Amino acid sequence: MEVVSQLLQPEPSEGLMSTPLRIAILHGAGYVGGELIRLLLTHPYCTLTAVTSRTFAGQPLWRAHPTLRGQTDLTFVEEAALTLSELDAVLIAAEHGQGARTVQRLLENGYQGLIIDLSADFRFRDAARYPEWFGFDHPAPELLGRFVYGLPEVYAPYAPGTRLLANPGCFATGLALALWPLRHPLRERTVAVTALTGASGSGTRPKATTHFPERDGNVRAYKVLTHQHLPEVQQVVGPYLHIAFVPVSGPWTRGIWGTVHVTLPAGITTRDVSEWYEAAYGEAPFVRLWPDQLPELRYAVHTPFCDLGWVVRHHHLVVGFALDNLLKGAASQAIQNLNLLLGLPQTAGLLPTPAAVDA
Amino acid sequence: MEVVSQLLQPEPSEGLMSTPLRIAILHGAGYVGGELIRLLLTHPYCTLTAVTSRTFAGQPLWRAHPTLRGQTDLTFVEEAALTLSELDAVLIAAEHGQGARTVQRLLENGYQGLIIDLSADFRFRDAARYPEWFGFDHPAPELLGRFVYGLPEVYAPYAPGTRLLANPGCFATGLALALWPLRHPLRERTVAVTALTGASGSGTRPKATTHFPERDGNVRAYKVLTHQHLPEVQQVVGPYLHIAFVPVSGPWTRGIWGTVHVTLPAGITTRDVSEWYEAAYGEAPFVRLWPDQLPELRYAVHTPFCDLGWVVRHHHLVVGFALDNLLKGAASQAIQNLNLLLGLPQTAGLLPTPAAVDA
Amino acid sequence: MEVVSQLLQPEPSEGLMSTPLRIAILHGAGYVGGELIRLLLTHPYCTLTAVTSRTFAGQPLWRAHPTLRGQTDLTFVEEAALTLSELDAVLIAAEHGQGARTVQRLLENGYQGLIIDLSADFRFRDAARYPEWFGFDHPAPELLGRFVYGLPEVYAPYAPGTRLLANPGCFATGLALALWPLRHPLRERTVAVTALTGASGSGTRPKATTHFPERDGNVRAYKVLTHQHLPEVQQVVGPYLHIAFVPVSGPWTRGIWGTVHVTLPAGITTRDVSEWYEAAYGEAPFVRLWPDQLPELRYAVHTPFCDLGWVVRHHHLVVGFALDNLLKGAASQAIQNLNLLLGLPQTAGLLPTPAAVDA
Amino acid sequence: MEVVSQLLQPEPSEGLMSTPLRIAILHGAGYVGGELIRLLLTHPYCTLTAVTSRTFAGQPLWRAHPTLRGQTDLTFVEEAALTLSELDAVLIAAEHGQGARTVQRLLENGYQGLIIDLSADFRFRDAARYPEWFGFDHPAPELLGRFVYGLPEVYAPYAPGTRLLANPGCFATGLALALWPLRHPLRERTVAVTALTGASGSGTRPKATTHFPERDGNVRAYKVLTHQHLPEVQQVVGPYLHIAFVPVSGPWTRGIWGTVHVTLPAGITTRDVSEWYEAAYGEAPFVRLWPDQLPELRYAVHTPFCDLGWVVRHHHLVVGFALDNLLKGAASQAIQNLNLLLGLPQTAGLLPTPAAVDA
Incomplete structure (x- = not known):
């Protein structure tokens, strides 16, 4: 056996990987946020460029997710600090009610990329459902019709050009x-x-x-x-x-x-x-x-x-x-949806890829 | 306030408590056995006089049930060491199949007291159920008709003279x-x-x-x-x-x-x-x-x-x-049945008694 | 076997049990309170006559302790509703800081019975310990010297006439x-x-x-x-x-x-x-x-x-x-202390009593 | 945003990745085996080519590790079915005692690659330790001196040419x-x-x-x-x-x-x-x-x-x-050692790689 000490970091193949997709997670200090971060840190086509949290802004991600210490140097930022034009997609891991307001802000600020909202706020077409089942009036009923309900096994492939997706409940x-x-x-x-x-x-x-x-x-x-x-x-x-x-x-x-x-x-x-x-x-x-x-x-x-x-x-x-309520019930399903909306393999970053060479 | 240092152990009232009922637990080294022991140690009308276990014979009860150390000085005995004529009731906490053989031995040896069997062996009237559901032929089908199924809320009061009772499954x-x-x-x-x-x-x-x-x-x-x-x-x-x-x-x-x-x-x-x-x-x-x-x-x-x-x-x-599968699903239900068969208050040893004097 | 259907509730033997001791639990809605209630409901010499809770006053004990439903009909009362002169002992299961104030109120209102305080408030003789270790000035430093520290294995028997006892931490x-x-x-x-x-x-x-x-x-x-x-x-x-x-x-x-x-x-x-x-x-x-x-x-x-x-x-x-932090670390140790202060057997209500008759 | 639907699987960059290293796991049906499989399935430079188990030979890996169902199509094989000459490294996840015998067999059969043994069998230089601490005579004392003790933070970098490594206990x-x-x-x-x-x-x-x-x-x-x-x-x-x-x-x-x-x-x-x-x-x-x-x-x-x-x-x-006893205490430490012996980045397959492009 010859020790392959000359091996280096794999370099991205030409063209495709020269521009990984840029993803941000909004309200990323909770349990689902932690799973989204973990999954995106090893996603082969995506780069996690920002994670927001009002509570933890300015602190390293590991303050909220100590498991991640030593795995990333990112720090939480305020939502206002995002450069929206540089983002290909945002994943919103907010509580119910906050999701809708976050989407409103993003759209008002001219954000043009994908939005995957993991809250319950855009899962229903009918605004009347919100007071009945959640106890509050929907803050942005005019947006309900623009969201796709993202249960991939039932609704994918999504219509070309789909930008707004509501991730299902667990x-x-x-x-x-x-x-x-x-x-x-x-x-x-x-x-x-x-x-x-x-x-x-x-x-x-x-x-x-x-x-x-x-x-x-x-x-x-x-x-x-x-x-x-x-x-x-x-x-x-x-x-x-x-x-x-x-x-x-x-x-x-x-x-x-x-x-x-x-x-x-x-x-x-x-x-x-x-x-x-x-x-x-x-x-x-x-x-x-x-x-x-x-x-x-x-x-x-x-x-x-x-x-x-x-x-x-x-x-x-x-x-x-x-x-797993945090994965197929939330974070990995969001990545699955992200992959589908981006035209990536559905399993990218979620399942092992067959080895490139396996004689 | 006057310190009542002159108080002594309560003595049994005349007549009634001068002969507490004598109870044995057979195959008492398992979880249900442990609960039966615990309940009988504080039962107001019963005395636990023997607990059998082939594995632990000769050892103190706390070898199988360390929680009981310091609460009783009893040691496990072999079944053969029991003086059956002195027992008012036996509770059998054996595995399925063992229950029937234990009952057979007791009756063959002329035991005259109550038997409460906590195994599944006498819960059915129809011997055909055993091969179908338990995978073995019943060792004592002739006894099936003599047992009462002991779900007290449905079947109590039991017929006067009932001696043999099958305790229900959890x-x-x-x-x-x-x-x-x-x-x-x-x-x-x-x-x-x-x-x-x-x-x-x-x-x-x-x-x-x-x-x-x-x-x-x-x-x-x-x-x-x-x-x-x-x-x-x-x-x-x-x-x-x-x-x-x-x-x-x-x-x-x-x-x-x-x-x-x-x-x-x-x-x-x-x-x-x-x-x-x-x-x-x-x-x-x-x-x-x-x-x-x-x-x-x-x-x-x-x-x-x-x-x-x-x-x-x-x-x-x-x-x-x-x-609780070990209590109402096994041990406390057996004590409840014991109380009913003995003509004691149904809750004796299981629920707090109202204080004797409470002005 | 003869079924002893004539057996009745045991009656207290003459004299001794005609006046069970009357006990109240103050601040009894927490975990330690629940254990104190459970232990006193089966105590052979004591009657639980009242349990206080500001939150649950007027509600049955089982609202705070659902396990106790069906075991007692008592309801929580306000502390003010207690008839202090009728109580032989009170057990205080309050949080730190509340214990001292509760003791103060009891003494100001002329309470003459035993007090066992399960909070940390009277465990130290030196009032200076409180700001240093607990972060607050002791509300009743003048009482510190009157309390006995109740670790029975070290300090019992307590001096005759001891009325105030601080139960140790877990x-x-x-x-x-x-x-x-x-x-x-x-x-x-x-x-x-x-x-x-x-x-x-x-x-x-x-x-x-x-x-x-x-x-x-x-x-x-x-x-x-x-x-x-x-x-x-x-x-x-x-x-x-x-x-x-x-x-x-x-x-x-x-x-x-x-x-x-x-x-x-x-x-x-x-x-x-x-x-x-x-x-x-x-x-x-x-x-x-x-x-x-x-x-x-x-x-x-x-x-x-x-x-x-x-x-x-x-x-x-x-x-x-x-x-068990709730028992020897709190509630059963309090009962052990109660027994010692009352001149009862140390184990009363805590360990099985040897059966009265066991030939 | 432009949807990058043209993105394909990343291809390995020229030269370096055209021959991923070939790894086998021996005795891979236990908990540590499951973790080794999981880690190697996503390792960027290694291909898991075989996993042995006597009990599960012929069955898919997910029979022993149901979590892996849908993540790999490999089946367990007998050790005898391995083509040793094609393996760059083997990881042995056997019980104590079995590890040494497995190593003996590999070497007798002319295996030339790396061996990382996760059992306790080669952790000591002194054969006398085995009867004293493990209760058996070492089956291959002559091999003890050839193994390196693989606690990387203390002993890495390992000497060039190191082929045999004993992975530390948890x-x-x-x-x-x-x-x-x-x-x-x-x-x-x-x-x-x-x-x-x-x-x-x-x-x-x-x-x-x-x-x-x-x-x-x-x-x-x-x-x-x-x-x-x-x-x-x-x-x-x-x-x-x-x-x-x-x-x-x-x-x-x-x-x-x-x-x-x-x-x-x-x-x-x-x-x-x-x-x-x-x-x-x-x-x-x-x-x-x-x-x-x-x-x-x-x-x-x-x-x-x-x-x-x-x-x-x-x-x-x-x-x-x-x-984590199964990771740094066993499987991930074995991969860390594998990386070190192979001249790969120490963290390959264990920590997220910084994204290739992150402007």
Whole structure:
């Protein structure tokens, strides 16, 4: 064996990589922001050029995300310090309500690039949904029609020229992917969903339901049959299915795991169900199918996948879904959307690339 | 204030307490055995006189249950060392299959007292269930008809003279209590159950599914739609409900938490559902009702209660149940049954007694 | 076997139990308050007559402590609603600073019974300690001299007539019990302590360090070498040992576990160390000794014990300690002190009583 | 903004990347194997060409590592199926004892490339250590002298031509890095270490100490003052320090966190200590220094870093260390060593590369 000490840093191949795309993350001090930063630091075609945070402006990224210390020298900046004309895309990881105001500011300031908003603020076409489900009037209803709902497995490829995209909610992603293949074959049926989420879904702000002594070893349902991701899912699967959704807090940090129960019409077999899911997701790189079993949460956590599995017995179908709420439920789905909007390989920066040479 | 230094140990009142009942625990080195010991050590009418274990015979109880060190001087004995004629009751905390053989030995040796078996071995009247659901032929089918199924909220008071009682399974207890009030009003409907259990339900023997790195932060379904507690529940609620049951492993040690979904007939309101549950359990000391909400797991753990709650929206009913798998799902329910069979107050040793004098 | 259906509730034996002692818990809505309530509800000589809480006044105890639902019908009251003359003892489970003001109010209102204060406010004889270690001037320095420091294994029996007692801190209890037997043999040596505590030690108020995503799977030191329990321990073991103390947050809810390292003088063996601990605690019902090993946390949790163990190798001694921060570190130690001050058996309500009759 | 839909996969730049290095992982079905696979799948200069496992031969990698499903199409092979002449390096993730036999086989079969052994089998120069500390005679003592001990921050750069490297143990890595800068300034002193590790350190095989109900919420010391990593650390820091080491199991899956206590000579300040650590690790990309505080475990987990921090008060120094036992304690350190032996940038595949173009 010869030691290849002459090897150097790989240089970008001519042309393509001479201008990596320039990305900024707005409101990047939360958990989703941290994942977006991590993913963009190793993205092969993108450069993270700025991250904003009012609280941490002027401080290194690792003050909010100590894990990143030693991995980047970037510091947080104020939003006003961005040079918008130099950005190809911005990802907004704000809380609900803040997303819309941030988009407004960007557009008012003449920003021309892509916007991927990870808040709930542009997920609905109908402004009336906001007071009903979120308790506030939408600050920018005139923008709702300009946003695309970014569930790639259902809506991609996006129309050429799409600039504004609303990234789906975490529960909504799992639920919509689990239900989408069922909407026609099980039309008019009731699907009964119980789904549990980890504490990182609640954000970085401490509250009673994420207080360790209250969460540890505990299981707690909330917003039973009234969760705000319900209309989001209903918007995807249309009026075909009646969805009863029980969201639940579980004693872990990352990941969503749920079951869907539905009665099958006579004559439907496991094979039929498998065909429905294969037809819907056979080519989708971020949906993994587990026929005849329900997926385990652990295998989806820290990955960009949504795992789907199903079991049929007599006339009953159970579908299971599992995903990382911060990744396929937020950050990696945003990167997947970014890749799609930029014309990059959908998996860039999210999955290993086959080695260039592998005889 | 006068310091009451003259106070002594309370002496038993005349007559009643001069002969506390003598209880033995068989196969008492597991988790359920530990809880039975703990409960009997403070039971006001019972004395724990012996605990058997082949593995630990000759060693103090605290070798298997270090928590108990300093709380009792008992040592484990071999089953053969018991003086059966001196025992008022035995509680058998054996694994499935071992329970039946232990009962056989006791009866063959002329034991005349009560037997409460916590294994699955006498929960079914029909011996055919054992090969189908447990994978072995029942070793003592002739005894099946002599056992009473001990779900007190449904079957108590037990017939006078009842000596042999099969304590229900942990999942079965929660599920049967949740479904029992629905069996008539929702006759012929499908109830869709997803229920999660902690790792102590798997017993003390390490295995892959309880290996910490595999269980921590994980959720995993198993025996989907085919769990052995299903026929047990079906035996309770009869043919009226079609039960689809997904049992799930959760990342905690103690407690079962589940949801039941069912479509309601037109016109049924929350008030109706509340009446069904009130009628069934209004007087039951170990069932706590939480109308218009689902119970939290944490509040049931380390208690002898099964918590039941429900939410109705449109035509959909969700019922939630929560219990400690080692207590209401095993040990405290066995003590409750013991109390009932002995004619003691049902809550003796399980709930605080109102103070004797409280002006 | 004859079913003893004629058995009734045990009646108190004549004289002694005709007047159970009347106890109130002040500021009883926190975690320690919950444990005090639970312990007093089954105390054989005491009746819990009132629990105060400003937040929960007028609501049943189970609003703050849902686990207690079905176990007591008491409701929280305002402190002003107490009839002080009817109380034999009050236990104060207030936050630091509030304890002193509560004691002041009680004494000003002519309260004549026992007071056990679980806050830090009366643990030091020297008022100067408060600004230095707690950041505030003591509100009632004149009372400091009247309080006894209630570490029973060191200071009991208390002087006859003792009415005011300061219950030790949780870390301080474990550390003081571990160090007390070493103070003379290892005089002038440095003892190096690293001790970890669960999240319930931080109280019920959510904060960043108890936010589930931050605590789960994490270990974090705080107040390194400067924790406020340090002077408390130093006050017990005197000037004999130099204590270096690193307190640490661990990812669990209940329990303190720590190690003490110290270099031994030549010639000291395990046997010597065992003798020191046996001499100090051989008769103490709530200290369990584990020679030649360090105790496991799990066995102390949910018990009123402090476990101590030790290992000697060459010239090095490691002592381990484990206790439940809410019990021996707070509530059960308060009951132990209550028993001692009232002249009751020290273990009443905390350990199983040997059965009255056990032939 | 112009959508760059013409972007293609990056092609390797001429010459350098046309022949990625070919790497195999032996015994790759365990936790460390899973991390090695994950890291090599995205390594910019290396191609993972084979992973062996007797148990899983013929099955896809994701059977042992379900997380990897959808990320690689490799299947496990038998060791005998390897074409050794085509491999540039092998990484051995075997259990102790198996590592040596695997190395023997490779060398007997004429393998000429690099070997990085992650077992304990070649960490000591002195064969006598094996019966003493591991309980077995070394199967290949003649090879001990040919291996380099691969703690890069202490021993790199390795001698040109180094082919055989023993990767350090997980506890040993943290402890040696924490102690190395102290060995001269604190010569002859005793350092008292208490360090806790997660359950993944015990490997994939279930056992009593990793049984979830026993590990959850528990802390347990083991091999107190006698752990087999102790001589490994002593070999690094030489005879200068006396190490007392208490290894502890903690209730989490990944990560090691520990404290070192040592008495300082008069006159030593925080600044002095900081200078010692800066001098030792100022340039080390995988050691992060946290002066005046102890590191938090959480920030090191899922990273290739070892975090070191320290606090001085009076004459006492506490040093804290934190690392991911599967990464800097095993897999990422192996890749770091691989990079060093291959003449690659030390951080290749482990840290984000600065973007090629970032105006």
